[in-house]
Amino acid sequence: MAFNGTAPYAVTDLYAGTDFTSLNWLERQWVAWYIWIGNPVVATGLASFLLHEIVYFGRSIPWIIIDAMPYFRRWKLQPNKVPTPEEQWACTKQVLFSHFTIELPLIWLFHPTAEALGMKTYHVPFPHWTVMLPQIFLFFCFEDFFHFVAHQALHTGVLYKHIHKIHHKYSAPFGLAAEYAHPAEVFILGAGTILGPLIYCYFTQNLHIIAVYIWIVLRLFQAIDAHSGYDFPWSLHNFVPFWSGAEHHDFHHMAFTNNFSTSFRWWDRIFGTDDKYRAYRAKVKAMKNASKEERDAFEKKLMAEVEAEGIKAEAEAEARGVLGGSKVKTQ
Numbered sequence: 547m548a549f550n551g552t553a554p555y556a557v558t559d560l561y562a563g564t565d566f567t568s569l570n571w572l573e574r575q576w577v578a579w580y581i582w583i584g585n586p587v588v589a590t591g592l593a594s595f596l597l598h599e600i601v602y603f604g605r606s607i608p609w610i611i612i613d614a615m616p617y618f619r620r621w622k623l624q625p626n627k628v629p630t631p632e633e634q635w636a637c638t639k640q641v642l643f644s645h646f647t648i649e650l651p652l653i654w655l656f657h658p659t660a661e662a663l664g665m666k667t668y669h670v671p672f673p674h675w676t677v678m679l680p681q682i683f684l685f686f687c688f689e690d691f692f693h694f695v696a697h698q699a700l701h702t703g704v705l706y707k708h709i710h711k712i713h714h715k716y717s718a719p720f721g722l723a724a725e726y727a728h729p730a731e732v733f734i735l736g737a738g739t740i741l742g743p744l745i746y747c748y749f750t751q752n753l754h755i756i757a758v759y760i761w762i763v764l765r766l767f768q769a770i771d772a773h774s775g776y777d778f779p780w781s782l783h784n785f786v787p788f789w790s791g792a793e794h795h796d797f798h799h800m801a802f803t804n805n806f807s808t809s810f811r812w813w814d815r816i817f818g819t820d821d822k823y824r825a826y827r828a829k830v831k832a833m834k835n836a837s838k839e840e841r842d843a844f845e846k847k848l849m850a851e852v853e854a855e856g857i858k859a860e861a862e863a864e865a866r867g868v869l870g871g872s873k874v875k876t877q
């Protein structure tokens with residue numbers, strides 16, 4: 547299909563025979579976007595990039611505000627480690643750099659790849675939500691397992707030393723740090739988010755990009771919230787026990803080990819890669835009848851122990867497969 551980039555051509559070619567009166571508000575905006583840009587490759591690429599930027603930084607802003615308010619410290623998982631504005635700014639610059647140098651050049655491939663696999667892009671109307679819901683759940687499951695395996699691989703030898711170590715710069719993460727990672731890691735772990743929809747589409751020939759966008763928005767919320775460093779009484783894992791959330795992933799950063807999956811707790815539970823985490827939680831729970839001061843002091847001591855073990859484990863991970871010794875983390 548050839549596109550000459552002019553709006554009238556796009557209207558007649560892309561939307562010939564479409565009954566615009568039956569479309570809902572969002573579908574009409576969708577049509578207007580593709581007509582306005584006039585080139586589906588550019589329209590899909592630009593929409594994907596903007597969606598990512600707006601959701602990533604939009605979702606991070608509330609966490610920046612929460613970090614600036616001492617009132618919320620009572621729900622901080624590692625209350626002694628609140629990120630400074632300088633740290634948050636340095637992290638933002640790094641994330642923006644990788645978005646503009648890696649993601650932006652690659653994103654123009656998204657539309658041609660999606661089209662080649664039979665994904666609907668500019669098409670309207672959108673599928674019914676009952677069609678999209680199971681698709682999105684499947685993408686969650688695929689990504690979670692992919693991440694569980696790939697993340698563990700990134701914790702070994704050269705892969706850790708040269709790639710994943712960057713993401714572990716923050717032993718107490720914060721929302722903006724969700725995508726603070728080596729470009730190779732963004733590529734490897736990002737594949738878990740994109741491959742699910744592409745494989746699904748290839749086999750079913752029944753996927754609209756709007757379902758992929760909803761999935762990506764939810765995945766961004768999941769990743770940012772998991773790095774937020776806060777566990778509230780209303781956090782999702784309190785109502786959905788297999789949901790990971792910050793309470794699960796914060797431990798991964800603090801202890802350097804355990805809890806390798808993203809959204810769900812089941813793979814870490816089945817494979818026993820949550821043993822240290824569960825022992826830690828059990829010890830904290832056993833103190834629940836003690837006074838607040840005693841509990842705080844105990845948790846502080848426990849966290850220091852876990853972190854010291856983590857520094858040792860990190861040095862060992864780096865040394866594995868790297869003959870000639872290791873470097874102990876100083877930060």
Ligand SMILES: [Zn+2]
Nearest residue numbers: 697701710798
């Ligand atoms: Zn890790």
Ligand SMILES: [Zn+2]
Nearest residue numbers: 713719773795
């Ligand atoms: Zn992380």
